[in-house]
Amino acid sequence: MELWFSECHAPDVKHSLRVNRHLYSGKSEYQQIDIFDTPEFGRVLALDGNVMLTERDEFIYDEMITHIPMSVHKNVKDILVIGAGDGGVVKELTRYDTVERIDLVEMDGQVIEACRTYLPENACKLDDSRVHIYFDNALRFIRRCTDEYDLIIVDSNDPFGPSEGYFTREFYGICYNALHEDGIMVNQQGSPFYKHDAEAMQRSHKRIVNTFPISRVYQAHIPTYAAGYWLFGFASKKYHPIEDFDEEHWKSLHLSTKYYTTKLHIGSFYLPAYLEKMLEEVEA
């Protein structure tokens, strides 16, 4: 028997992974949750049929969304993580000794439960004493917060469906208010290659630019995401992602990584000409 999981990265482009076994399938109040075991990518979490993470390439996403802001702001104590129920982002964050509190707001408790059971390597740090999990709507949760966090990581789904509210002007405004005066917000910013994704990325970048004084986009190669090419937004009240980056300080922490390096940190902000043009179009 041949079992394949296929995802349309664009209406006319399909990415398929051979499947050993369909380990979990559940329908929560918010979405369809599936976990597969695959020969090439290990275990794969899909929400509503879209790959969220695989054991084989999650390190790229998780390292890039955490170490970039954590190496720019040297004294991050209080963090808010939105989405990220799989625990991969939390796992990276708990490696820093400065961190005192990680509030994780995930609306779908069923995702966390499935990941605890089937992706224990990702979820292993959800029980760290600094981690507080809130099953809540992130907009409602953050609206109550003012001047409370050093870092907010928006590790949401794509801006279609249940996570749409995390890409609005209002949402970025309440994130801004919830941050300290030197706070940073990082979000997954989609892919610029296929038209539908590119338009969503431009919309969301425009809203962030209008909210934060510093707003830059950086990139990573993530094989299982659309076009293998993924972006993150770095939005900040004070720190510039390159000018305020202290390479030596981060190296002194001796954190071993599989993707992130201090050089790649800088290179990840050097974008292709076509993408620079797209960003400039909405920055004007």
Added chain:
Amino acid sequence: MELWFSECHAPDVKHSLRVNRHLYSGKSEYQQIDIFDTPEFGRVLALDGNVMLTERDEFIYDEMITHIPMSVHKNVKDILVIGAGDGGVVKELTRYDTVERIDLVEMDGQVIEACRTYLPENACKLDDSRVHIYFDNALRFIRRCTDEYDLIIVDSNDPFGPSEGYFTREFYGICYNALHEDGIMVNQQGSPFYKHDAEAMQRSHKRIVNTFPISRVYQAHIPTYAAGYWLFGFASKKYHPIEDFDEEHWKSLHLSTKYYTTKLHIGSFYLPAYLEKMLEEVEA
């Protein structure tokens, strides 16, 4: 009717493009040649079932394999291009006024003919008066050359099948001999993500390191190639790809590009930690 073209990027990973029309199919002495029209990627050239280029993303490959060496060596007059029968690399090279001669060695004349007919935008500069096309085996061709070129671009297929000979120690040695004392060789170096590709990349990098005093690897995001993540090798007798790179000089040429920028030039050499480790393993 639904018509899809599928390519296995790894034994358990498939990348598929919806096809409007199969425009050309021919079997040459060397390989199976197909050209499709697709809604997302425009026309697609496949050799032996592997995507070589698409109209939509060829600019990434062609710009990165040409502008990186052309911006480091400021006075390139004589160039040898191996493979590249589609003409995309030649098209970028003819934009430089310093260039006096481009020798294109392609063993398969049928590829050139098919591209002239079905990919005229790529092939349009094959008739430039500076371009000389040789239908020959590249090893035999270069063996006759000593101290003749400023730049050699090895735009070959993958190191399996008909192009295998372009990834050997002997081949890099005759390229070295064919270059002037400040010459540069750039080659497509595959992808480091899937095991089979990664091993081939390491083998070939080791051989280049043993042949040239300067040898560095750089990267680009190419959606239709394996894992969307592609590498190039920069091998050189004298010039370092970053230390000898004169950003202002290249900008003064006013060449417009869709992918390459002088900043991205630098960033493309800042590699992920896992890839640096793979390269160091064979550099020792």
